[in-house]
Amino acid sequence: MDTYAVNANPSLDPTLEQPTRDELLAMYGRMVLIRRVEERLGDDFTAGKLPQSVHLYVGQEACAVGVCARLEDGDWVASTHRGHGHYLARDGDVRGLFAEVFGRRDGICRGMGGSPHVADFSKGIIGANAVVGGGIGIATGAALAAQMQDRGRVAVCFFGDGAAAQGWLGEALNIAALWRLPLVLVCENNGFAEFMPTATVTAGSIASRAAGYGVPGVAVDGNDLIEVWQAAGPAVARARAGQGPTLLELRTYRTRAHTESESGFLSRPYRTVEEVEDWRTRDPLPRVRDRLSAAGVRDDELDTIDAEARRLAAEASAFAETNPWPDPSVVYGLMFHDQEP
């Protein structure tokens, strides 16, 4: 995979590695959890329970899950304003996520960051980021530290197609290639930068930009879990083996709003109903479910996974709703490690 390549349908290619039934089941569980959590947060927003709007990950679950399934404890992930999926794919705490989005005391960041800033250092999640592209340099630094600490750790940066327009991508590719950093740059190309169709603000192909830096660039179907997993495996392995960075472009689609509040301020739709419906037929969840069924997993088992995800989301939402607001002392106390402002 040394050059830019789009494989027609690698997930069905028998020569490529296939996940075991248990691996697939575990990944499916994560995807379902992300879906149900995001839907619940969407409902909570509509019900007026959230202090601010949220950017949900619905439709893109295969990206976070397929990549993170290739990671190990101790690896690092930098994320975006649409970061709940990455957080959950890294086993971030569901209650902590809800409480954070609700702005409450027991939020994973004590309510100080909110939805676009979820971070859990104990799980290697070094921060969602509300500055578009902001995570790219940070992940590069985590990869540098990983290389210097020589413990075989890898850093992954998730970012959007919109973020790929920031100069940081080129800057990071350059130094990561020069220094052979254990970095995997994962662009989730979901068709839009806010309301601007990707093609109107993105020249050429994102994956092919890697070639100029001598870095492998790979584009795959981001709605196909197995393709993502198959592409991420070699990228992570390459990084871990000290062979340098890879750029993955996962072609996916955001089926929900850019931000849940958007219908309140947009004058017209920015995409057609047909386009959204067409992408719904490529929803990543049923595709995995179908494969599991084909592998002999019973429907009731799959339904149980779904019910459990819904229960977890509902329970965490109820927890967040009654969780107290943070104490005012944190406003002054959090800024420095050892000094009041």
Place this chain on the structure above:
Amino acid sequence: MAVKTYREAITEALQIEMRRDPRVIILGEDVVGGLGGTNGEVEAAGGTFGVTAGFAAEFGRRRVIDTPITESAIVGAANGAALTGLRPVAEVMFMDFIGVCLDQMLNQMAKFRYMFGGKCDVPVVIRTLMGAGFGAGPQHSQSLHALLTAIPGLKVALPSSPADAKGLLATAIRDNDPVIFCEHKVLYGESGEVPDGEYLVPFGEANVTRRGNHVTIVAFSRMVLLANAVADRLAKEGISVEVIDPRTTSPLDRDSILESVEKTGRLVVVDEGDPYCGMASEIVSLAATEALDALKAAPVKVTPPHTPVPATPHLEQEWLPSPDKIEKAVRATLDSKLARAG
């Protein structure tokens, strides 16, 4: 005159100036925003907050340009186009993102005219949203106008009313120097009387929004509304508060501030920016160095604490200046020992 919102007033200024001068162009993320396909020819957003709705249809996409998320290139391109004959109005969606493109502001646009021996003009306007209040968190809520004011070569405007939003923006667009135009996101829905047609508010001329004799409040941007409310509240008790809205921090109308302080002898400054090295400190320093003899009480600064903006709404409100905090500050200047001694 008609009643319009702050947002509508901004739209009107842009529209009038674009009709007047074909060199005016708009650059920014989602200033059009498009419907699917590859051309995005149908506008959906017209600005993330709807300010440029309908502009693409009226002025064409050559003058109303959706940019990628690329703030350095947005401001850089605005700079280059301004040096070579256009009058760009570029949008940096949230003021926090000046972090992404600060070089183009700090080292480029602010320096061109001076370092090129006055041989060029730099008619750029950067429109950007400041302020807390929506629970948007530490990277979407800052008020960094003092940081920009501290850069010689930049002009900085902070409208607090719809009329000023219109008049200051028109002035900014016609100005031949770079202007950072700071719109407060919480003010977007505020309404007020706005003069019809072409309307200009000169830079460096403060607006006295309340007349009074006992205490001077200097307030910036949204804080002007809070100061006015406090002045009205205290007027019922016979405390007469003068409220001054400088409207631009660069240039700053020092004379109006000093005149008022000479008259009242008491100064409260209300600003949403940082208490350190900020506009509140600057105005207090102005009074201390130029009007010390007139002061009957120590000036008081009402600002947020020197911390990032917390996301959780409850603490964000706690963090922000409030009418109660301002009232307390006004009373402190009236109760001051210095005042009793005087």
